[in-house]
Amino acid sequence: MDFPRALDIDHSETLPRLPSWVTAGSAETLEDAAFLSGAALNHLYLLMARDDVPAALIRARLALRAAEACVRFSGRPERATALRDAVHFLRPGDLPGPGGEVYLSWRRAVARAVSVRSLGRALPTVEAGRIADCLAAGQGAPVNRAARVLEAMMATGRQEAPALILADAALSQTLGLDYLTPLLAAGLQRADLRKDGEELRRACHRAVVASVIETACLAVDLTRRAAQLQAVAPKLRAKGAGAAVEMFLTSDAVAAAALPLPPRAARRLCARLVELGALRELTGRDTFRLYGV
Known part of the structure; x- marks a missing residue:
């Protein structure tokens, strides 16, 4: 199973900053x-x-x-x-x-x-x-x-x-x-x-x-958030987790039902990624939830 490579450093700290005169x-x-x-x-x-x-x-x-x-x-x-x-x-x-x-x-x-x-x-x-x-x-x-x-x-x-x-x-x-x-x-x-x-x-x-x-x-x-998601990806064992991670890395928000996993497995994966600090639940609701980096 292929997952995005975990990043060894926080690349967000190396990004160039706009000069103050701009x-x-x-x-x-x-x-x-x-x-x-x-x-x-x-x-x-x-x-x-x-x-x-x-x-x-x-x-x-x-x-x-x-x-x-x-x-x-x-x-x-x-x-x-x-x-x-x-x-x-x-x-x-x-x-x-x-x-x-x-x-x-x-x-x-x-x-x-x-x-x-x-x-x-x-x-x-x-x-x-x-x-x-x-x-x-x-x-x-x-x-x-x-x-x-x-x-x-x-x-x-x-x-x-x-x-x-x-x-x-x-x-x-x-x-x-x-x-x-x-x-x-x-x-x-x-x-x-x-x-x-x-x-x-x-x-x-x-x-x-x-x-x-x-x-x-x-x-x-x-x-920074994408690096965290990539770092925890190797810990995910669900079939289809790699494709799910790619969806999160390219989409503003994703519903669990849209992931390429069975419904229960998709919900468990989202909950696990939130627990690991790799995703956020974006709605604040108990149902009809959306997840994003």
């Missing part, structure tokens, strides 16, 4: 904002490229944050807990509701490498040609391209989630990341989405800096 920087001009966001994005690129960083898990957690922001922009009341429930406890034939649909779109958008086809799966109501145009939105730096995509999509009356997904896709692609890394939604305000031109670019630069700061902190936390 985290405490004040952007008085568009040029200042662009300089700070460029430094932040360079840090993010190096961080997400590290083998010891659970990049898929980070993207999954950021997708939930982005979905929560989009639902808030639309005036709906659902927050992260409700969005998780709407997606993870869907029964065959059920609909996830508007908030759940937004979360599903973000989950699908981060699950596969950025392409017209993968984004088409995430955004089935957006024409493939429109997606291709967004991914080829001219020349320029990552944030400027993302702002152009966001402005163009919002000008056509698109909903916030498709516009922000495509803007983040353009940003990630221009940055050289294979997978969409959600940054803009969580850092923008609802009023920012009505801006255009230089004002929108400045808002996007500020959003990127704020989101990268949060993502860097998240990476430290999840790298």
Whole structure:
């Protein structure tokens, strides 16, 4: 039985930190904002490229944050807990509701490498040609391209989630990341989405800096937690435990029923991993529980 290799050191302690002049920087001009966001994005690129960083898990957690922001922009009341429930406890034939649909779109958008086809799966109501145009939105730096995509999509009356997904896709692609890394939604305000031109670019630069700061902190936390899960994996004897561990290392949350084990064995495995400090139970409920790193 193959398990992820246990880590001998806490790699979260070796991750590079954002310099203080980025985290405490004040952007008085568009040029200042662009300089700070460029430094932040360079840090993010190096961080997400590290083998010891659970990049898929980070993207999954950021997708939930982005979905929560989009639902808030639309005036709906659902927050992260409700969005998780709407997606993870869907029964065959059920609909996830508007908030759940937004979360599903973000989950699908981060699950596969950025392409017209993968984004088409995430955004089935957006024409493939429109997606291709967004991914080829001219020349320029990552944030400027993302702002152009966001402005163009919002000008056509698109909903916030498709516009922000495509803007983040353009940003990630221009940055050289294979997978969409959600940054803009969580850092923008609802009023920012009505801006255009230089004002929108400045808002996007500020959003990127704020989101990268949060993502860097998240990476430290999840790298440490992922290392703990990998360390205890060899102690698990249940058949299918290796595949279950991989699910936890790449997913924001997992229901025991979704694991590739018999129901009772799946519940025992989750309880054991919580006992070992390798997982957290995310709902605080006695039933319909969800587990995550």
